[in-house]
Amino acid sequence: MHSALFLIEFGAIILGLGLLGRFAGRLRFSPIPLYLLAGLAFGEGGLLPLGASEEFVAIGAEIGVILLLLMLGLEYTASDLVSNLKTQYPAGLVDFTLNAVPGAVAALLLGWGPVAAVVLAGVTWISSSGVIAKVMGDLGRIGNRETPVILSILVLEDLAMAVYLPIVTALLAGVSLAAGSITLAIALGVAGAVLFVAVRYGRVISRFVSSDDPEKLLLVVLGLTLLVAGIAQQLQVSAAVGAFLVGIALSGEVAEGTHTLLSPLRDLFAAVFFVFFGLHTDPASIPPVILPALALAVVTACTKIATGYWAAKRAGVGVKGRWRAGGTLVARGEFSIVIAGLAVTAGIEPALGPLATAYVLILVVIGPLTARYTEPLATRLTGRGRPVRTAPAARQAREQVTDGSDREPGTEPDAATDHEVLSDRNAADRA
Numbered sequence: 001m002h003s004a005l006f007l008i009e010f011g012a013i014i015l016g017l018g019l020l021g022r023f024a025g026r027l028r029f030s031p032i033p034l035y036l037l038a039g040l041a042f043g044e045g046g047l048l049p050l051g052a053s054e055e056f057v058a059i060g061a062e063i064g065v066i067l068l069l070l071m072l073g074l075e076y077t078a079s080d081l082v083s084n085l086k087t088q089y090p091a092g093l094v095d096f097t098l099n100a101v102p103g104a105v106a107a108l109l110l111g112w113g114p115v116a117a118v119v120l121a122g123v124t125w126i127s128s129s130g131v132i133a134k135v136m137g138d139l140g141r142i143g144n145r146e147t148p149v150i151l152s153i154l155v156l157e158d159l160a161m162a163v164y165l166p167i168v169t170a171l172l173a174g175v176s177l178a179a180g181s182i183t184l185a186i187a188l189g190v191a192g193a194v195l196f197v198a199v200r201y202g203r204v205i206s207r208f209v210s211s212d213d214p215e216k217l218l219l220v221v222l223g224l225t226l227l228v229a230g231i232a233q234q235l236q237v238s239a240a241v242g243a244f245l246v247g248i249a250l251s252g253e254v255a256e257g258t259h260t261l262l263s264p265l266r267d268l269f270a271a272v273f274f275v276f277f278g279l280h281t282d283p284a285s286i287p288p289v290i291l292p293a294l295a296l297a298v299v300t301a302c303t304k305i306a307t308g309y310w311a312a313k314r315a316g317v318g319v320k321g322r323w324r325a326g327g328t329l330v331a332r333g334e335f336s337i338v339i340a341g342l343a344v345t346a347g348i349e350p351a352l353g354p355l356a357t358a359y360v361l362i363l364v365v366i367g368p369l370t371a372r373y374t375e376p377l378a379t380r381l382t383g384r385g386r387p388v389r390t391a392p393a394a395r396q397a398r399e400q401v402t403d404g405s406d407r408e409p410g411t412e413p414d415a416a417t418d419h420e421v422l423s424d425r426n427a428a429d430r431a
Helices: 002-027 032-041 053-073 078-109 116-127 127-136 147-171 177-210 212-232 239-249 252-279 287-314 319-328 334-346 351-380 392-401 415-430
Strands: none
Touching: 002 032, 002 053, 002 147, 032 252, 032 351, 053 212, 053 239, 053 252, 053 334, 053 392, 078 127, 078 147, 078 287, 116 147, 116 334, 116 351, 127 147, 127 239, 127 319, 127 351, 147 239, 147 252, 147 287, 147 319, 147 334, 147 392, 177 239, 177 252, 212 239, 252 334, 252 351, 287 319, 319 351, 334 351
Protein backbone atom coordinates (compact mmCIF):
# COMPACT_ATOMS: atom_id res chain seq x y z
CA MET A 1 0.00 0.00 0.00
CA HIS A 2 2.83 2.38 0.90
CA SER A 3 4.59 1.54 -2.39
CA ALA A 4 1.46 2.24 -4.40
CA LEU A 5 0.94 5.57 -2.64
CA PHE A 6 4.57 6.51 -3.28
CA LEU A 7 4.23 5.77 -7.00
CA ILE A 8 1.01 7.78 -7.20
CA GLU A 9 2.49 10.80 -5.42
CA PHE A 10 5.81 10.82 -7.24
CA GLY A 11 4.19 10.15 -10.60
CA ALA A 12 1.83 13.06 -10.02
CA ILE A 13 4.79 15.30 -9.15
CA ILE A 14 6.70 14.41 -12.32
CA LEU A 15 3.60 14.75 -14.51
CA GLY A 16 2.77 18.10 -12.95
CA LEU A 17 6.32 19.36 -13.49
CA GLY A 18 6.18 18.31 -17.12
CA LEU A 19 2.94 20.19 -17.68
CA LEU A 20 4.26 23.27 -15.90
CA GLY A 21 7.44 23.17 -17.97
CA ARG A 22 5.42 22.92 -21.17
CA PHE A 23 3.26 25.86 -20.09
CA ALA A 24 6.36 27.96 -19.27
CA GLY A 25 7.87 27.03 -22.65
CA ARG A 26 4.83 28.37 -24.48
CA LEU A 27 5.10 31.64 -22.57
CA ARG A 28 8.89 31.67 -23.21
CA PHE A 29 10.02 32.17 -19.62
CA SER A 30 11.85 30.06 -17.04
CA PRO A 31 9.81 27.28 -15.38
CA ILE A 32 11.67 27.76 -12.06
CA PRO A 33 9.00 30.01 -10.47
CA LEU A 34 6.29 27.51 -11.42
CA TYR A 35 8.30 24.67 -9.83
CA LEU A 36 8.69 26.73 -6.66
CA LEU A 37 4.97 27.48 -6.60
CA ALA A 38 4.21 23.77 -7.05
CA GLY A 39 6.39 22.99 -4.03
CA LEU A 40 4.60 25.66 -2.01
CA ALA A 41 1.22 24.18 -2.97
CA PHE A 42 2.11 20.65 -1.84
CA GLY A 43 4.41 21.37 1.10
CA GLU A 44 4.02 22.49 4.68
CA GLY A 45 0.81 24.47 4.99
CA GLY A 46 -0.01 23.91 1.31
CA LEU A 47 -3.16 22.65 -0.35
CA LEU A 48 -2.27 18.94 -0.32
CA PRO A 49 0.85 18.05 1.70
CA LEU A 50 2.84 15.04 0.50
CA GLY A 51 3.84 12.18 2.77
CA ALA A 52 4.93 8.94 1.15
CA SER A 53 7.32 10.43 -1.42
CA GLU A 54 8.92 13.18 0.65
CA GLU A 55 12.05 11.20 1.55
CA PHE A 56 12.70 10.22 -2.07
CA VAL A 57 12.12 13.80 -3.20
CA ALA A 58 14.77 14.93 -0.68
CA ILE A 59 17.32 12.51 -2.17
CA GLY A 60 16.34 13.56 -5.70
CA ALA A 61 16.80 17.20 -4.74
CA GLU A 62 20.36 16.52 -3.54
CA ILE A 63 21.15 14.74 -6.81
CA GLY A 64 19.62 17.70 -8.66
CA VAL A 65 22.08 20.14 -7.06
CA ILE A 66 25.00 17.84 -7.92
CA LEU A 67 23.93 17.53 -11.56
CA LEU A 68 23.36 21.28 -11.88
CA LEU A 69 26.94 21.97 -10.82
CA LEU A 70 28.36 19.10 -12.89
CA MET A 71 26.70 20.36 -16.07
CA LEU A 72 27.88 23.87 -15.34
CA GLY A 73 31.45 22.62 -14.98
CA LEU A 74 31.18 20.85 -18.35
CA GLU A 75 30.63 24.22 -20.02
CA TYR A 76 34.17 25.39 -19.22
CA THR A 77 37.67 24.01 -19.52
CA ALA A 78 40.30 24.47 -16.85
CA SER A 79 42.35 26.70 -19.16
CA ASP A 80 39.29 28.90 -19.78
CA LEU A 81 38.81 29.30 -16.05
CA VAL A 82 42.44 30.23 -15.45
CA SER A 83 42.31 32.74 -18.31
CA ASN A 84 39.11 34.31 -16.97
CA LEU A 85 40.61 34.62 -13.52
CA LYS A 86 43.60 36.51 -14.91
CA THR A 87 41.72 38.92 -17.16
CA GLN A 88 38.28 39.41 -15.62
CA TYR A 89 38.87 39.36 -11.87
CA PRO A 90 38.19 43.14 -11.51
CA ALA A 91 34.67 42.53 -12.86
CA GLY A 92 34.26 39.75 -10.33
CA LEU A 93 35.27 42.06 -7.48
CA VAL A 94 32.83 44.73 -8.63
CA ASP A 95 30.11 42.08 -8.98
CA PHE A 96 30.70 40.87 -5.42
CA THR A 97 30.79 44.38 -3.93
CA LEU A 98 27.67 45.68 -5.65
CA ASN A 99 25.50 42.58 -5.23
CA ALA A 100 26.60 40.73 -2.09
CA VAL A 101 26.73 43.78 0.16
CA PRO A 102 23.00 44.66 -0.23
CA GLY A 103 22.01 41.16 0.90
CA ALA A 104 24.29 41.28 3.93
CA VAL A 105 23.04 44.75 4.89
CA ALA A 106 19.41 43.65 4.50
CA ALA A 107 19.93 40.67 6.82
CA LEU A 108 21.56 42.87 9.46
CA LEU A 109 18.78 45.46 9.21
CA LEU A 110 16.24 42.66 9.72
CA GLY A 111 18.12 41.63 12.86
CA TRP A 112 19.10 38.17 11.62
CA GLY A 113 22.73 38.20 12.71
CA PRO A 114 26.08 37.79 10.90
CA VAL A 115 25.64 34.15 9.77
CA ALA A 116 22.34 34.92 8.04
CA ALA A 117 24.00 38.02 6.57
CA VAL A 118 26.67 35.87 4.91
CA VAL A 119 23.99 33.53 3.54
CA LEU A 120 21.75 36.30 2.19
CA ALA A 121 24.79 37.97 0.64
CA GLY A 122 25.30 34.81 -1.43
CA VAL A 123 21.62 34.69 -2.38
CA THR A 124 21.72 38.22 -3.82
CA TRP A 125 25.20 37.86 -5.33
CA ILE A 126 24.97 34.83 -7.65
CA SER A 127 23.14 35.13 -10.98
CA SER A 128 21.32 32.18 -12.53
CA SER A 129 23.52 30.66 -15.23
CA GLY A 130 20.71 28.40 -16.43
CA VAL A 131 18.13 31.15 -16.83
CA ILE A 132 20.64 33.56 -18.41
CA ALA A 133 21.88 30.99 -20.92
CA LYS A 134 18.31 30.24 -21.96
CA VAL A 135 17.42 33.93 -22.27
CA MET A 136 20.47 34.68 -24.44
CA GLY A 137 19.61 31.75 -26.69
CA ASP A 138 15.96 32.81 -26.99
CA LEU A 139 16.97 36.39 -27.88
CA GLY A 140 19.63 35.29 -30.38
CA ARG A 141 22.48 37.04 -28.58
CA ILE A 142 24.98 34.20 -28.32
CA GLY A 143 27.24 35.88 -30.92
CA ASN A 144 26.99 39.40 -29.50
CA ARG A 145 30.10 41.28 -28.37
CA GLU A 146 28.83 41.53 -24.78
CA THR A 147 28.25 37.77 -24.43
CA PRO A 148 31.88 36.89 -23.45
CA VAL A 149 31.67 39.53 -20.71
CA ILE A 150 28.47 37.98 -19.35
CA LEU A 151 29.95 34.49 -19.44
CA SER A 152 33.13 35.67 -17.71
CA ILE A 153 31.15 37.10 -14.80
CA LEU A 154 29.13 33.89 -14.51
CA VAL A 155 32.33 31.80 -14.54
CA LEU A 156 33.89 33.94 -11.80
CA GLU A 157 30.75 33.56 -9.70
CA ASP A 158 30.86 29.80 -10.19
CA LEU A 159 34.51 29.68 -9.15
CA ALA A 160 33.75 31.81 -6.11
CA MET A 161 31.23 29.16 -5.08
CA ALA A 162 34.15 26.78 -4.48
CA VAL A 163 35.34 29.13 -1.72
CA TYR A 164 31.99 30.51 -0.56
CA LEU A 165 30.12 27.23 0.00
CA PRO A 166 32.69 25.74 2.42
CA ILE A 167 32.65 28.99 4.39
CA VAL A 168 28.85 28.95 4.61
CA THR A 169 28.82 25.25 5.50
CA ALA A 170 31.27 25.84 8.35
CA LEU A 171 29.32 28.86 9.63
CA LEU A 172 26.01 27.01 9.53
CA ALA A 173 27.53 24.05 11.38
CA GLY A 174 28.66 26.42 14.13
CA VAL A 175 32.25 25.23 14.07
CA SER A 176 35.08 27.21 15.63
CA LEU A 177 37.30 29.63 13.74
CA ALA A 178 40.13 27.09 13.69
CA ALA A 179 37.89 24.31 12.37
CA GLY A 180 36.39 26.66 9.80
CA SER A 181 39.84 27.69 8.64
CA ILE A 182 40.80 24.04 8.23
CA THR A 183 37.64 23.40 6.22
CA LEU A 184 38.37 26.35 3.96
CA ALA A 185 41.98 25.28 3.54
CA ILE A 186 40.86 21.79 2.57
CA ALA A 187 38.34 23.22 0.09
CA LEU A 188 40.91 25.48 -1.51
CA GLY A 189 43.44 22.68 -1.60
CA VAL A 190 41.02 20.27 -3.24
CA ALA A 191 39.86 22.91 -5.75
CA GLY A 192 43.43 23.87 -6.59
CA ALA A 193 44.50 20.24 -6.95
CA VAL A 194 41.59 19.43 -9.25
CA LEU A 195 42.25 22.50 -11.39
CA PHE A 196 45.92 21.57 -11.64
CA VAL A 197 45.10 17.99 -12.61
CA ALA A 198 42.48 19.22 -15.09
CA VAL A 199 44.95 21.56 -16.79
CA ARG A 200 47.83 19.07 -16.90
CA TYR A 201 46.01 15.76 -17.26
CA GLY A 202 42.52 16.65 -18.49
CA ARG A 203 42.98 14.71 -21.71
CA VAL A 204 44.12 11.62 -19.81
CA ILE A 205 41.05 11.76 -17.56
CA SER A 206 38.78 12.26 -20.56
CA ARG A 207 40.31 9.27 -22.34
CA PHE A 208 39.83 7.14 -19.22
CA VAL A 209 36.16 8.11 -18.97
CA SER A 210 35.50 8.06 -22.72
CA SER A 211 33.38 5.29 -24.24
CA ASP A 212 31.62 4.80 -27.57
CA ASP A 213 28.73 3.16 -25.73
CA PRO A 214 26.38 5.88 -24.34
CA GLU A 215 25.24 3.58 -21.55
CA LYS A 216 28.78 2.98 -20.26
CA LEU A 217 29.68 6.67 -20.58
CA LEU A 218 26.58 7.65 -18.60
CA LEU A 219 27.26 5.13 -15.83
CA VAL A 220 30.96 6.00 -15.50
CA VAL A 221 30.46 9.79 -15.43
CA LEU A 222 27.44 9.69 -13.13
CA GLY A 223 29.12 7.23 -10.79
CA LEU A 224 32.35 9.25 -10.72
CA THR A 225 30.44 12.46 -10.02
CA LEU A 226 28.43 11.02 -7.14
CA LEU A 227 31.56 9.39 -5.70
CA VAL A 228 33.60 12.61 -5.79
CA ALA A 229 30.65 14.61 -4.44
CA GLY A 230 30.30 12.19 -1.53
CA ILE A 231 34.02 12.29 -0.75
CA ALA A 232 33.97 16.10 -0.92
CA GLN A 233 31.08 16.21 1.53
CA GLN A 234 32.88 13.80 3.83
CA LEU A 235 35.86 16.20 3.83
CA GLN A 236 33.52 19.05 4.87
CA VAL A 237 33.58 20.45 1.33
CA SER A 238 30.30 20.98 -0.48
CA ALA A 239 29.18 18.05 -2.64
CA ALA A 240 28.10 20.59 -5.27
CA VAL A 241 31.63 21.98 -5.49
CA GLY A 242 33.01 18.45 -5.96
CA ALA A 243 30.59 17.90 -8.85
CA PHE A 244 31.53 21.25 -10.39
CA LEU A 245 35.22 20.31 -10.34
CA VAL A 246 34.49 16.94 -11.97
CA GLY A 247 32.76 18.81 -14.80
CA ILE A 248 35.80 21.04 -15.25
CA ALA A 249 38.12 18.03 -15.44
CA LEU A 250 36.21 16.54 -18.39
CA SER A 251 36.72 18.06 -21.82
CA GLY A 252 36.41 17.51 -25.55
CA GLU A 253 34.11 14.84 -26.93
CA VAL A 254 33.60 13.34 -23.47
CA ALA A 255 32.19 16.64 -22.17
CA GLU A 256 29.92 16.99 -25.21
CA GLY A 257 28.67 13.41 -24.95
CA THR A 258 28.13 13.71 -21.21
CA HIS A 259 26.23 16.95 -21.67
CA THR A 260 23.89 15.30 -24.16
CA LEU A 261 23.32 12.21 -22.00
CA LEU A 262 22.89 13.95 -18.65
CA SER A 263 20.83 16.97 -19.75
CA PRO A 264 17.47 15.15 -19.32
CA LEU A 265 18.53 13.80 -15.92
CA ARG A 266 19.72 17.26 -14.89
CA ASP A 267 16.41 18.81 -15.89
CA LEU A 268 14.43 16.13 -14.05
CA PHE A 269 16.30 16.25 -10.75
CA ALA A 270 16.78 20.03 -10.86
CA ALA A 271 13.01 20.41 -11.14
CA VAL A 272 12.64 18.04 -8.17
CA PHE A 273 15.11 20.21 -6.24
CA PHE A 274 13.07 23.37 -6.77
CA VAL A 275 9.93 21.52 -5.73
CA PHE A 276 11.72 20.22 -2.63
CA PHE A 277 12.73 23.75 -1.63
CA GLY A 278 9.14 24.88 -2.02
CA LEU A 279 7.92 21.89 0.00
CA HIS A 280 9.88 23.12 3.02
CA THR A 281 8.55 26.68 2.81
CA ASP A 282 5.23 27.51 4.40
CA PRO A 283 3.21 29.72 1.98
CA ALA A 284 1.82 31.62 4.96
CA SER A 285 5.36 32.77 5.81
CA ILE A 286 5.86 34.59 2.49
CA PRO A 287 3.43 37.58 2.81
CA PRO A 288 5.26 39.01 5.86
CA VAL A 289 8.54 39.13 3.91
CA ILE A 290 7.22 40.11 0.48
CA LEU A 291 7.99 43.83 0.91
CA PRO A 292 11.62 43.28 2.02
CA ALA A 293 12.01 40.76 -0.82
CA LEU A 294 10.62 43.23 -3.35
CA ALA A 295 12.84 46.06 -2.11
CA LEU A 296 15.90 43.80 -2.20
CA ALA A 297 14.98 42.63 -5.70
CA VAL A 298 14.73 46.20 -7.00
CA VAL A 299 18.04 47.24 -5.43
CA THR A 300 19.99 44.19 -6.62
CA ALA A 301 18.46 44.33 -10.10
CA CYS A 302 19.90 47.83 -10.42
CA THR A 303 23.28 46.77 -9.02
CA LYS A 304 23.48 43.83 -11.47
CA ILE A 305 22.72 46.17 -14.36
CA ALA A 306 25.48 48.47 -13.12
CA THR A 307 27.85 45.50 -12.86
CA GLY A 308 27.22 44.36 -16.42
CA TYR A 309 27.45 47.89 -17.79
CA TRP A 310 30.81 48.51 -16.07
CA ALA A 311 32.28 45.16 -17.11
CA ALA A 312 31.17 45.57 -20.73
CA LYS A 313 32.52 49.13 -20.85
CA ARG A 314 35.86 47.87 -19.52
CA ALA A 315 35.89 45.29 -22.33
CA GLY A 316 35.34 47.99 -24.98
CA VAL A 317 31.73 47.08 -25.81
CA GLY A 318 29.46 49.79 -27.21
CA VAL A 319 26.78 51.54 -25.15
CA LYS A 320 23.90 49.34 -26.27
CA GLY A 321 25.88 46.20 -25.53
CA ARG A 322 26.68 47.50 -22.06
CA TRP A 323 23.00 47.91 -21.23
CA ARG A 324 22.21 44.48 -22.66
CA ALA A 325 24.96 42.90 -20.55
CA GLY A 326 23.59 44.50 -17.39
CA GLY A 327 19.99 43.59 -18.08
CA THR A 328 20.88 39.99 -18.88
CA LEU A 329 22.62 39.41 -15.52
CA VAL A 330 19.61 40.30 -13.37
CA ALA A 331 18.01 36.84 -13.07
CA ARG A 332 18.65 34.80 -9.93
CA GLY A 333 17.66 31.17 -9.66
CA GLU A 334 19.24 27.81 -8.88
CA PHE A 335 22.31 29.03 -6.96
CA SER A 336 20.33 31.38 -4.76
CA ILE A 337 17.98 28.55 -3.87
CA VAL A 338 20.91 26.17 -3.20
CA ILE A 339 22.47 28.66 -0.78
CA ALA A 340 19.18 29.42 0.95
CA GLY A 341 18.46 25.69 1.12
CA LEU A 342 21.60 25.15 3.20
CA ALA A 343 20.40 27.76 5.67
CA VAL A 344 16.88 26.33 5.80
CA THR A 345 18.25 22.86 6.53
CA ALA A 346 20.44 24.26 9.31
CA GLY A 347 17.49 26.18 10.75
CA ILE A 348 19.38 29.42 11.43
CA GLU A 349 16.56 31.83 10.56
CA PRO A 350 12.97 30.76 9.83
CA ALA A 351 12.19 33.80 7.66
CA LEU A 352 15.26 33.41 5.42
CA GLY A 353 13.76 30.60 3.33
CA PRO A 354 10.51 32.46 2.56
CA LEU A 355 12.43 35.66 1.79
CA ALA A 356 14.77 33.83 -0.60
CA THR A 357 11.82 32.10 -2.28
CA ALA A 358 9.97 35.38 -2.81
CA TYR A 359 13.19 37.09 -3.95
CA VAL A 360 13.98 34.41 -6.54
CA LEU A 361 10.38 34.30 -7.75
CA ILE A 362 10.47 38.05 -8.38
CA LEU A 363 13.84 38.14 -10.17
CA VAL A 364 13.42 34.94 -12.18
CA VAL A 365 10.31 36.53 -13.69
CA ILE A 366 11.79 40.03 -14.06
CA GLY A 367 15.16 38.77 -15.36
CA PRO A 368 14.04 37.84 -18.89
CA LEU A 369 12.20 41.17 -19.11
CA THR A 370 15.23 43.24 -18.11
CA ALA A 371 17.36 41.26 -20.57
CA ARG A 372 15.00 42.21 -23.37
CA TYR A 373 14.00 45.77 -22.52
CA THR A 374 16.86 47.39 -20.52
CA GLU A 375 18.76 48.46 -23.64
CA PRO A 376 15.83 49.98 -25.61
CA LEU A 377 14.51 51.68 -22.48
CA ALA A 378 17.92 53.13 -21.62
CA THR A 379 18.38 54.25 -25.23
CA ARG A 380 15.05 56.04 -25.17
CA LEU A 381 15.73 57.74 -21.82
CA THR A 382 19.32 58.79 -22.53
CA GLY A 383 19.02 59.41 -26.27
CA ARG A 384 22.20 57.37 -26.90
CA GLY A 385 22.34 55.10 -29.93
CA ARG A 386 19.55 56.76 -31.91
CA PRO A 387 19.71 56.55 -35.71
CA VAL A 388 21.70 59.37 -37.26
CA ARG A 389 20.61 60.86 -40.58
CA THR A 390 23.50 60.73 -43.03
CA ALA A 391 24.09 61.14 -46.75
CA PRO A 392 23.54 57.94 -48.76
CA ALA A 393 27.25 57.53 -49.53
CA ALA A 394 28.26 58.00 -45.91
CA ARG A 395 25.53 55.60 -44.78
CA GLN A 396 26.69 52.99 -47.28
CA ALA A 397 30.31 53.34 -46.13
CA ARG A 398 29.29 52.98 -42.51
CA GLU A 399 27.30 49.83 -43.21
CA GLN A 400 30.28 48.33 -45.01
CA VAL A 401 32.68 48.76 -42.08
CA THR A 402 30.30 47.86 -39.26
CA ASP A 403 30.08 44.14 -38.53
CA GLY A 404 26.85 44.42 -36.54
CA SER A 405 28.00 42.15 -33.70
CA ASP A 406 27.15 44.76 -31.09
CA ARG A 407 23.53 45.27 -32.02
CA GLU A 408 20.37 43.30 -32.52
CA PRO A 409 18.66 42.89 -35.90
CA GLY A 410 16.74 45.94 -37.02
CA THR A 411 18.63 48.48 -34.88
CA GLU A 412 21.11 51.16 -35.82
CA PRO A 413 24.69 50.82 -34.54
CA ASP A 414 26.13 53.00 -31.81
CA ALA A 415 27.81 56.19 -32.94
CA ALA A 416 30.66 55.39 -30.54
CA THR A 417 31.05 51.91 -31.98
CA ASP A 418 31.01 53.30 -35.54
CA HIS A 419 33.75 55.73 -34.65
CA GLU A 420 35.87 52.95 -33.16
CA VAL A 421 35.41 50.70 -36.19
CA LEU A 422 36.15 53.47 -38.66
CA SER A 423 39.26 54.43 -36.68
CA ASP A 424 40.45 50.83 -36.75
CA ARG A 425 39.83 50.61 -40.49
CA ASN A 426 41.69 53.88 -41.15
CA ALA A 427 44.62 52.73 -39.02
CA ALA A 428 44.75 49.49 -40.99
CA ASP A 429 44.66 51.41 -44.28
CA ARG A 430 47.51 53.64 -43.13
CA ALA A 431 49.52 50.59 -42.14
